[in-house]
Amino acid sequence: MNPRSTSRTKPQSLRVRMKEEARAAILDAAEQVLSEQGLHATRMDDIAAQVGVSVGTLYNYFEDRQQLLLALLEVRARDLLALLDAELEQSQGSPYRARLYGFLRCVLEHSQSHFRLFSVLLEEGPRHSRPKDEPAQRRYQQELARELLRRVELLCEDGLRQGALRPEDVRHYPMLLLGMVHSVLFQQFHMKQPVPVDESIAPLLRCFLDGATPRP
Amino acid sequence: MNPRSTSRTKPQSLRVRMKEEARAAILDAAEQVLSEQGLHATRMDDIAAQVGVSVGTLYNYFEDRQQLLLALLEVRARDLLALLDAELEQSQGSPYRARLYGFLRCVLEHSQSHFRLFSVLLEEGPRHSRPKDEPAQRRYQQELARELLRRVELLCEDGLRQGALRPEDVRHYPMLLLGMVHSVLFQQFHMKQPVPVDESIAPLLRCFLDGATPRP
Amino acid sequence: MNPRSTSRTKPQSLRVRMKEEARAAILDAAEQVLSEQGLHATRMDDIAAQVGVSVGTLYNYFEDRQQLLLALLEVRARDLLALLDAELEQSQGSPYRARLYGFLRCVLEHSQSHFRLFSVLLEEGPRHSRPKDEPAQRRYQQELARELLRRVELLCEDGLRQGALRPEDVRHYPMLLLGMVHSVLFQQFHMKQPVPVDESIAPLLRCFLDGATPRP
Amino acid sequence: MNPRSTSRTKPQSLRVRMKEEARAAILDAAEQVLSEQGLHATRMDDIAAQVGVSVGTLYNYFEDRQQLLLALLEVRARDLLALLDAELEQSQGSPYRARLYGFLRCVLEHSQSHFRLFSVLLEEGPRHSRPKDEPAQRRYQQELARELLRRVELLCEDGLRQGALRPEDVRHYPMLLLGMVHSVLFQQFHMKQPVPVDESIAPLLRCFLDGATPRP
DNA sequence: AATGAATGAGCTTTCATTCAT
DNA sequence: TATGAATGAAAGCTCATTCAT
Numbered sequence: 001m002n003p004r005s006t007s008r009t010k011p012q013s014l015r016v017r018m019k020e021e022a023r024a025a026i027l028d029a030a031e032q033v034l035s036e037q038g039l040h041a042t043r044m045d046d047i048a049a050q051v052g053v054s055v056g057t058l059y060n061y062f063e064d065r066q067q068l069l070l071a072l073l074e075v076r077a078r079d080l081l082a083l084l085d086a087e088l089e090q091s092q093g094s095p096y097r098a099r100l101y102g103f104l105r106c107v108l109e110h111s112q113s114h115f116r117l118f119s120v121l122l123e124e125g126p127r128h129s130r131p132k133d134e135p136a137q138r139r140y141q142q143e144l145a146r147e148l149l150r151r152v153e154l155l156c157e158d159g160l161r162q163g164a165l166r167p168e169d170v171r172h173y174p175m176l177l178l179g180m181v182h183s184v185l186f187q188q189f190h191m192k193q194p195v196p197v198d199e200s201i202a203p204l205l206r207c208f209l210d211g212a213t214p215r216p
Numbered sequence: 217m218n219p220r221s222t223s224r225t226k227p228q229s230l231r232v233r234m235k236e237e238a239r240a241a242i243l244d245a246a247e248q249v250l251s252e253q254g255l256h257a258t259r260m261d262d263i264a265a266q267v268g269v270s271v272g273t274l275y276n277y278f279e280d281r282q283q284l285l286l287a288l289l290e291v292r293a294r295d296l297l298a299l300l301d302a303e304l305e306q307s308q309g310s311p312y313r314a315r316l317y318g319f320l321r322c323v324l325e326h327s328q329s330h331f332r333l334f335s336v337l338l339e340e341g342p343r344h345s346r347p348k349d350e351p352a353q354r355r356y357q358q359e360l361a362r363e364l365l366r367r368v369e370l371l372c373e374d375g376l377r378q379g380a381l382r383p384e385d386v387r388h389y390p391m392l393l394l395g396m397v398h399s400v401l402f403q404q405f406h407m408k409q410p411v412p413v414d415e416s417i418a419p420l421l422r423c424f425l426d427g428a429t430p431r432p
Numbered sequence: 433m434n435p436r437s438t439s440r441t442k443p444q445s446l447r448v449r450m451k452e453e454a455r456a457a458i459l460d461a462a463e464q465v466l467s468e469q470g471l472h473a474t475r476m477d478d479i480a481a482q483v484g485v486s487v488g489t490l491y492n493y494f495e496d497r498q499q500l501l502l503a504l505l506e507v508r509a510r511d512l513l514a515l516l517d518a519e520l521e522q523s524q525g526s527p528y529r530a531r532l533y534g535f536l537r538c539v540l541e542h543s544q545s546h547f548r549l550f551s552v553l554l555e556e557g558p559r560h561s562r563p564k565d566e567p568a569q570r571r572y573q574q575e576l577a578r579e580l581l582r583r584v585e586l587l588c589e590d591g592l593r594q595g596a597l598r599p600e601d602v603r604h605y606p607m608l609l610l611g612m613v614h615s616v617l618f619q620q621f622h623m624k625q626p627v628p629v630d631e632s633i634a635p636l637l638r639c640f641l642d643g644a645t646p647r648p
Numbered sequence: 649m650n651p652r653s654t655s656r657t658k659p660q661s662l663r664v665r666m667k668e669e670a671r672a673a674i675l676d677a678a679e680q681v682l683s684e685q686g687l688h689a690t691r692m693d694d695i696a697a698q699v700g701v702s703v704g705t706l707y708n709y710f711e712d713r714q715q716l717l718l719a720l721l722e723v724r725a726r727d728l729l730a731l732l733d734a735e736l737e738q739s740q741g742s743p744y745r746a747r748l749y750g751f752l753r754c755v756l757e758h759s760q761s762h763f764r765l766f767s768v769l770l771e772e773g774p775r776h777s778r779p780k781d782e783p784a785q786r787r788y789q790q791e792l793a794r795e796l797l798r799r800v801e802l803l804c805e806d807g808l809r810q811g812a813l814r815p816e817d818v819r820h821y822p823m824l825l826l827g828m829v830h831s832v833l834f835q836q837f838h839m840k841q842p843v844p845v846d847e848s849i850a851p852l853l854r855c856f857l858d859g860a861t862p863r864p
Numbered sequence: 865a866a867t868g869a870a871t872g873a874g875c876t877t878t879c880a881t882t883c884a885t
Numbered sequence: 886t887a888t889g890a891a892t893g894a895a896a897g898c899t900c901a902t903t904c905a906t
Contacts, residue, residue: 040256044880054888056882065880159428166430172419173428175403176396183395190358203388211427212375212389214382238869260897270871272899281897472688476901486867488903497901591860598862604851605860611831612824619823622790635820643859644807644821646814670890692876702892704878713876 023061026051027072035116039069076117077144080110084151096155096164101205103155107181108197115189119182149174164209173208180204239277242267243288251332255285292333293360296326300367312371312380317421319371323397324413331405335398365390380425389424396420455493458483459504467548471501508549509576512542516583528587528596533637535587539613540629547621551614581606596641605640612636671709674699675720683764687717724765725792728758732799744803744812749853751803755829756845763837767830797822812857821856828852 029050034042044065048055062068087106091099111118152174159165165173184200245266250258260281264271278284303322307315327334368390375381381389400416461482466474476497480487494500519538523531543550584606591597597605616632677698682690692713696703710716735754739747759766800822807813813821832848 038256040254043878048889055880056888057886059881060886163430165428166422169419169422169428173423175399176420176423179395179397179399179402180392181395183391183398186395187391203385204392206382206385207389207392207427208423209427209429211423211425211429212381212385213425213427214379235869259895261895269869271897272872273870275898276869470688472686475899480868487901488867489865491902492865595862597860598854601851601854601860605855607831607835608828608852608855611827611829611834613827614830615823615827618827635817636824638814638817639821639824639859640855641859641861643855643857643861644813644817645857645859646811667890691874693874701890703876704893705891707877708890 019061023071024075026053026058026061026068027075030068030072031076031114031117034069034072042069044068073117073144076114077147080107080114080118081144081147081151083110084148088151088155096159096162097205097209099155099158100209101201103151104177104181104201104204105197108184108200111181111185112188112194112197115185118185119189149178152177177208180208235277239287242269242274242277242284243291246284246288247292247330247333250285250288258285260284289333289360292330293363296323296330296334297360297363297367299326300364304367304370312375312378313421313425315371315374316425317417319367320393320397320417320420321413324400324416327397327401328404328410328413331401334401335405365394368393393424396424451493455503456507458485458490458493458500459507462500462504463508463546463549466501466504474501476500505549505576508546509579512539512546512550513576513579513583515542516580520583520587528591528594529637529641531587531590532641533633535583536609536613536633536636537629540616540632543613543617544620544626544629547617550617551621581610584609609640612640667709671719674701674706674709674716675723678716678720679724679762679765682717682720690717721765721792724762725795728755728762728766729792729795729799731758732796736799736803744807744810745853745857747803747806748857749849751799752825752829752849752852753845756833756848759829759833760836760842760845763833766833767837797826800825825856828856 026047030042030047033046033050037043037046044055044058047068048058051057058068062071083106084103087102088099091102094102156165156170156173156177159173160167160170181204184204188195188200242263246258246263249262249266253259253262260271260274263284264274267273274284278287299322300319303318304315307318310318372381372386372389372393375389376383376386397420400420404411404416458479462474462479465478465482469475469478476487476490479500480490483489490500494503515538516535519534520531523534526534588597588602588605588609591605592599592602613636616636620627620632674695678690678695681694681698685691685694692703692706695716696706699705706716710719731754732751735750736747739750742750804813804818804821804825807821808815808818829852832852836843836848
């Protein structure tokens with residue numbers, strides 16, 4: 001699922017590089033476990049076993065469980081956001097429909113390999129927040145979710161500028177779009193067969209842009 | 217949030233009635249806690265404290281934690297499904313748009329007071345699935361989610377018959393609709409201000425039926 | 433197993449009589465449960481269910497669980513001891529072998545219907561004695577066990593007087609006899625088929641009196 | 649009472665050795681506690697305190713309480729059975745009386761340091777059998793008890809072959825012998841003074857072989 | 865007197881975290 | 886730096902006991 005997906009290639013000292021590698025490996029393992037067990041059920045022992053190191057080692061790279069999982073969310077979110085930024089940048093000037101298509105394609109492709117995480121990102125975090133727990137995680141996840149939403153908003157603003165979106169509802173579109181995307185991902189996850197991205201996007205796009213009502 | 221939402225009105229012996237009341241009170245408390253802490257973090261002690269009884273009492277009403285939470289999901293789901301069935305029945309024969317509107321209104325109104333639960337119903341179950349865990353809960357939740365989806369499918373089939381939905385994408389609509397509904401609920405939950413249902417439905421409906429693209 | 437086995441028929445006021453009946457019924461139930469579950473696993477609820485009353489009622493007749501079980505042991509022990517005393521009294525003057533036979537017959541017949549209890553009496557009590565626990569039960573059981581032993585000792589002394597027992601080992605005989613009796617009961621319990629008492633006693637007696645070595 | 653009674657002498661890696669040591673230490677502690685409290689009253693906390701570790705540690709060595717206690721019974725039983733097998737082997741060809749003496753000596757010596765356990769092995773298991781409890785322990789204990797009985801049976805068969813035992817009662821002898829042994833141990837335990845083994849065996853043997861009746 | 869729901873201390877088990885090697 | 890056994894604070898569940906009805 002995630003073969004060293006975060007290959008940051010900043011040239012640095014060997015030691016630092018290896019440390020980065022190890023961190024990344026741990027995060028990959030954490031994602032793997034989290035995908036199978038869920039956020040709460042993800043135990044440090046399982047992550048360690050997945051990486052092939054001992055628990056103690058995890059604590060050489062992360063403050064504690066909370067920080068590890070937070071780092072996982074952050075890294076993956078940054079990856080997605082960076083991807084989306086690149087896509088948005090590259091498609092600048094294109095017609096809205098094309099940009100939206102590219103954007104959704106980007107989200108879906110990335111999220112297919114990280115669905116569980118994406119889902120946690122949107123949903124699971126705010127829960128599991130007993131009063132004593134640091135609200136850090138919650139706030140952070142919300143921030144990330146907001147970042148994602150912001151990209152969609154930017155895109156929608158462009159659609160508005162292009163005259164491709166109805167002005168009266170435009171402020172609702174980002175949210176509705178993300179909702180549809182989520183449902184598509186969710187369904188794909190449950191069917192456990194990776195539906196080709198295009199087959200998922202096309203109806204979504206038609207529905208969103210043209211509506212479900214037939215036209216003459 | 218949930219003032220005795222399960223209003224069973226079977227006239228019964230006092231003892232039985234009180235037992236039902238107590239059960240309902242526990243479930244309400246459980247929902248409250250679950251809403252704040254999430255499914256996994258919901259501890260028996262917290263539920264007990266919320267009802268104002270001691271732990272032991274919970275076990276007089278429910279086999280164990282698993283059964284308690286399952287009962288909560290079941291009761292709430294049954295409530296929602298019953299509501300939807302009533303709505304669908306009552307609106308039979310009406311034009312699709314009106315039926316859809318009524319349906320969504322129904323879902324939103326009910327779900328506003330039980331958002332977290334609704335969310336758990338759709339999402340959290342499939343996770344937290346360590347081998348030892350009884351698959352009962354998982355299967356059950358999936359079944360309930362499917363029940364919900366089935367209602368939307370019925371509605372969409374009617375839309376198709378009425379010529380109000382495009383045949384080529386109709387099989388995707390239920391899922392997309394639920395996705396949008398979920399995002400609306402989710403947003404409302406996070407903004408913590410109960411947006412009037414109509415204000416939420418209108419754009420959703422316009423987007424779904426007419427699309428986001430402006431018409432001349 | 434124990435249909436009102438302790439029918440003390442002291443003529444008393446109706447009220448007192450009924451109270452005694454109830455007490456006896458509870459003890460019978462307790463024995464039944466204890467026989468099936470063991471001393472420690474015997475719960476008040478189970479006893480109550482067995483009698484057909486509610487837990488609270490048990491506490492109207494006995495101080496607490498400890499006292500109830502203690503009373504059970506005491507009553508049954510008194511029954512057995514009284515039986516043995518009667519037997520010893522009645523057989524006074526008979527030859528040793530006959531007295532011993534009658535005695536053992538008495539023990540076995542009584543113990544067959546109360547094997548579990550008999551076993552607890554001899555064995556289980558001394559355990560389950562955390563420092564905080566009242567040593568009352570322990571001391572009491574030991575006392576009862578000693579009472580039983582004393583009867584056998586009396587019998588053996590008579591055997592000695594009659595010249596039917598070897599003087600040099602006579603002080604060991606009571607204990608050895610009880611050990612053999614216990615093993616017989618234990619085996620019968622495990623085989624779950626009530627072997628006729630005579631078939632059990634005969635070999636025991638032959639072994640004890642004549643030894644296992646063949647004679648010409 | 650039990651100074652590292654399981655002397656496994658397989659030379660192994662240090663780590664493995666220490667793990668074995670720790671396991672053995674835990675079992676010794678468990679036996680100590682069990683001897684004082686009884687099977688059912690033996691709490692994990694107490695065992696941990698006895699070893700001088702914390703509860704969690706116990707679970708690093710044993711699946712759960714049930715497995716720990718089962719392991720204890722198994723190890724001790726294996727020790728005893730191995731001892732008896734060695735004794736029987738070594739005494740092969742000797743006259744019955746000598747063999748029996750050696751055998752009993754063996755049992756008594758070993759059991760003196762493990763009396764409580766021995767007692768549990770023979771007695772306590774079959775009790776405490778609520779339906780939900782895994783029948784594993786019960787069956788296992790019965791099996792071990794049977795193993796012990798089998799040894800005695802073998803010995804008695806040899807006695808029969810040697811013409812040292814009466815054929816008509818030989819099938820009862822193993823049980824009766826074990827009963828006498830048990831009573832001897834039981835008494836010693838209660839007197840809390842370790843009577844010299846010979847002083848216990850001699851009367852037992854005389855009684856069993858020659859009977860209690862004086863001979864001319 | 866009888867009831868049985870409520871209580872809460874007590875027990876087993878889990879798992880994030882530490883620290884000696 | 887890596888290890889993994891030890892730790893001990895939780896958390897789920899049980900059951901003797903109480904007390905309002």
